[in-house]
Amino acid sequence: xxxxxxxxxxxxxxxxxxxxxxxxxxxxxxxxxxxxxxxxxxxxxxxxxxxxxxxxxxxxxxxxxxxxxxxxxxxxxxxxxxxxxxxxxxxxxxxxxxxxxxxxxxxxxxxxxxxxxxxxxxxxxxxxxxxxxxxxxxxxxxxxxxxxxxxxxxxxxxxxxxxxxxxxxxxxxxxxxxxxxxxxxxxxxxxxxxxxxxxxxxxxxxxxxxxxxxxxxxxxxxxxxxxxxxxxxxxxxxxxxxxxxxxxxxxxxxxxxxxxxxxxxxxxxxxxxxxxxxxxxxxxxxxxxxxxxxxxxxxxx
Numbered sequence: 001x002x003x004x005x006x007x008x009x010x011x012x013x014x015x016x017x018x019x020x021x022x023x024x025x026x027x028x029x030x031x032x033x034x035x036x037x038x039x040x041x042x043x044x045x046x047x048x049x050x051x052x053x054x055x056x057x058x059x060x061x062x063x064x065x066x067x068x069x070x071x072x073x074x075x076x077x078x079x080x081x082x083x084x085x086x087x088x089x090x091x092x093x094x095x096x097x098x099x100x101x102x103x104x105x106x107x108x109x110x111x112x113x114x115x116x117x118x119x120x121x122x123x124x125x126x127x128x129x130x131x132x133x134x135x136x137x138x139x140x141x142x143x144x145x146x147x148x149x150x151x152x153x154x155x156x157x158x159x160x161x162x163x164x165x166x167x168x169x170x171x172x173x174x175x176x177x178x179x180x181x182x183x184x185x186x187x188x189x190x191x192x193x194x195x196x197x198x199x200x201x202x203x204x205x206x207x208x209x210x211x212x213x214x215x216x217x218x219x220x221x222x223x224x225x226x227x228x229x230x231x232x233x234x235x236x237x238x239x240x241x242x243x244x245x246x247x248x249x250x251x252x253x254x255x256x257x258x259x260x261x262x263x264x265x266x267x268x269x270x271x272x273x274x275x276x277x278x279x280x281x282x283x284x285x286x287x288x289x290x291x292x293x294x295x296x297x298x299x300x301x
Contacts, residue, residue: 014084014260017091018076018099024049077101081228085253086260089221090209103223110230111186117237124240189226197222199276209263225257 023039028049030042040049052058064074077100080088092100118128201218210217229250236246259269 014087017087018080018096020099073099074101074106077106078231081224081231084260085225085228085257086262089224089257089261092224093210093217093221103220103227106227107190107223107230108186110227110234111189114230114234114237117234122238122240126240128237128240193219193222193226195280196276199279200272203272203275204258204262204264207262207264209261221261225254228253228257 021040025038026049027036027038028042029036030045030047031051032047033042033045035042035044037043041047042049077088080100088100092103115129120127122128197215197219200222201213201215205213205215205218207213232250232253233246255266255269255273258264258273259266262269264272
């Protein structure tokens with residue numbers, strides 16, 4: 001099979017919904033309630049017909065089940081998010097919900113895993129959160145304080161003491177804001193998704209694949225796309241890979257996922273994303289100007 005044929009088979013697999021295993025016609029007697037039945041699960045108590053002696057696989061799945069990972073196809077969800085993200089999300093929105101792990105539950109589990117990995121649970125044992133915070137703090141360090149020659153003036157800059165104190169307060173506020181962002185990144189990520197989803201929904205709601213897309217459905221799709229990016233980001237963080245590579249790969253994955261979900265061309269999808277970021281940037285700038293005007297009026301009074 002040549003490369004072109006392999007790609008064709010892969011594309012067919014991508015677009016094919018998950019196939020549930022057919023019911024077995026074999027007779028079973030439930031070990032829990034004694035009910036005789038045909039099928040994969042006991043109709044009385046729900047126990048699987050494949051219950052047998054414990055193996056390493058069984059023990060591992062039970063361990064995962066303690067953390068909510070042993071049911072609803074977590075591994076299948078991760079595989080499909082990586083290989084057929086938009087089609088998988090479309091299947092989930094279409095009603096195939098038992099086949100995939102719930103999006104919000106996956107979001108918070110991945111957020112917890114990301115905190116552990118970035119906090120030091122990686123191959124180098126580095127606290128990547130603290131490193132990132134220190135990097136941002138250095139980049140926002142606005143001035144270097146000098147030893148004042150007298151009570152009101154510094155030797156090198158000529159700034160009066162009030163200006164230096166104001167600048168120090170600004171620097172401290174910036175540092176506090178940076179640490180707040182890193183300490184509450186899960187909540188901030190959810191808020192950012194809510195904001196980003198609004199213009200994206202307006203631009204993608206009449207898409208060819210799902211013409212009557214609801215905003216709540218689109219928001220669930222955005223949660224799944226964020227889960228995809230968090231999976232890749234966490235793997236990169238675990239192996240301490242350069243974050244610039246992750247910064248290039250995750251936007252590409254989001255474009256592929258949106259393209260598959262909505263059925264638009266790559267060009268239309270990219271233009272929609274760019275337009276959404278422009279709308280949000282303009283809105284943020286307007287809000288910042290208004291806040292600056294209000295602060296100026298309050299200080300003048």
